[in-house]
Amino acid sequence: xxxxxxxxxxxxxxxxxxxxxxxxxxxxxxxxxxxxxxxxxxxxxxxxxxxxxxxxxxxxxxxxxxxxxxxxxxxxxxxxxxxxxxxxxxxxxxxxxxxxxxxxxxxxxxxxxxxxxxxxxxxxxxxxxxxxxxxxxxxxxxxxxxxxxxxxxxxxxxxxxxxxxxxxxxxxxxxxxxxxxxxxxxxxxxxxxxxxxxxxxxxxxxxxxxxxxxxxxxxxxxxxxxxxxxxxxxxxxxxxxxxxxxxxxxxxxxxxxxxxxxxxxxxxxxxxxxxxxxxxxxxxxxxxxxxxxxxxxxxxxxxxxxxxxxxxxxxxxxxxxxxxxxxxxxxxx
Numbered sequence: 001x002x003x004x005x006x007x008x009x010x011x012x013x014x015x016x017x018x019x020x021x022x023x024x025x026x027x028x029x030x031x032x033x034x035x036x037x038x039x040x041x042x043x044x045x046x047x048x049x050x051x052x053x054x055x056x057x058x059x060x061x062x063x064x065x066x067x068x069x070x071x072x073x074x075x076x077x078x079x080x081x082x083x084x085x086x087x088x089x090x091x092x093x094x095x096x097x098x099x100x101x102x103x104x105x106x107x108x109x110x111x112x113x114x115x116x117x118x119x120x121x122x123x124x125x126x127x128x129x130x131x132x133x134x135x136x137x138x139x140x141x142x143x144x145x146x147x148x149x150x151x152x153x154x155x156x157x158x159x160x161x162x163x164x165x166x167x168x169x170x171x172x173x174x175x176x177x178x179x180x181x182x183x184x185x186x187x188x189x190x191x192x193x194x195x196x197x198x199x200x201x202x203x204x205x206x207x208x209x210x211x212x213x214x215x216x217x218x219x220x221x222x223x224x225x226x227x228x229x230x231x232x233x234x235x236x237x238x239x240x241x242x243x244x245x246x247x248x249x250x251x252x253x254x255x256x257x258x259x260x261x262x263x264x265x266x267x268x269x270x271x272x273x274x275x276x277x278x279x280x281x282x283x284x285x286x287x288x289x290x291x292x293x294x295x296x297x298x299x300x301x302x303x304x305x306x307x308x309x310x311x312x313x314x315x316x317x318x319x320x321x322x323x324x325x326x327x328x329x330x331x332x333x
Contacts, residue, residue, distance in 0.1 A: 004234050008227050023226045030233040037236050039158035040185045046219035047183050047229060051149050051170040052077045054184045057219050058166060059085060061194035069111035073305060075121045078147050082115060094120065096271035099131050106139060113143040119150035122305035124281030125272060129162065136163030143190055149173050153239060154280055155248040165190035174313065177235035180228030184219060191215065247314040251280045254312050258321050265328065283307035297327050
């Protein structure tokens with residue numbers, strides 16, 4: 001990736017506008033790559049600079065009469081754009097009864113949209129994919145909009161089979177693509193529901209935008225940077241070479257071992273330790289002295305909510321886990 005980015009910038013310096021024009025097909029290559037990797041229709045893939053820009057654009061295309069269901073302690077970039085726009089909304093608590101809580105809230109509040117992170121950024125709770133499918137089957141008119149930033153790149157995933165109406169993500173996390181790139185996948189149901197007030201407007205007729213899809217004028221206005229989006233394309237190719245199944249198996253085995261060990265130490269609640277579908281993120285209730293000890297041992301962690309978040313990727317090893325456990329146990333390393 002670093003070599004590709006360096007070569008790209010050098011060629012841009014040397015070639016200028018000619019280089020950019022020659023590399024414009026890269027964006028369509030990426031779009032096809034995303035569709036193939038996440039099993040979606042190419043026509044329903046939109047490139048965005050990050051999750052937040054894409055998600056805000058999506059919200060601006062929905063009728064103001066929508067009623068959103070949200071999870072408590074949801075990622076601010078999911079919740080705030082909804083509440084600040086004045087959409088009617090209600091909340092569900094995240095606990096061991098989350099799925100029952102969601103079903104009860106749907107029956108009680110009759111939301112039209114359920115917006116959620118597939119993996120919660122604080123606790124690491126991962127939504128059960130079977131439950132998501134069941135929701136869509138039971139409530140076909142309920143729009144399901146998911147933030148995949150903490151999820152995409154951790155497991156083999158089919159958007160078409162997921163039950164989701166939108167998957168929005170940034171590429172900087174598990175996709176290892178750096179900043180300035182992301183994408184949105186849309187179902188036909190949601191795509192036909194967005195920006196209904198613009199459908200009668202005449203599209204620009206300038207030759208350089210000829211053939212551009214109506215929603216692309218909303219999600220992809222202006223120029224898209226080939227360095228940032230090319231980085232996402234390179235990262236998808238790298239993940240293919242490693243194998244998404246290999247990544248999933250490696251991270252799940254290590255994360256499951258970590259959860260077992262951390263649960264034995266009283267650092268993870270029962271319901272997170274016993275999930276059928278687990279994420280690679282965990283939140284630990286650590287005091288500042290222990291956080292400082294982790295930093296001193298060069299173990300990266302992040303303060304999130306009332307806890308400290310750790311996570312594992314395919315390049316982590318059991319040796320890394322044992323180092324973490326040794327520090328938590330107060331041992332010298």
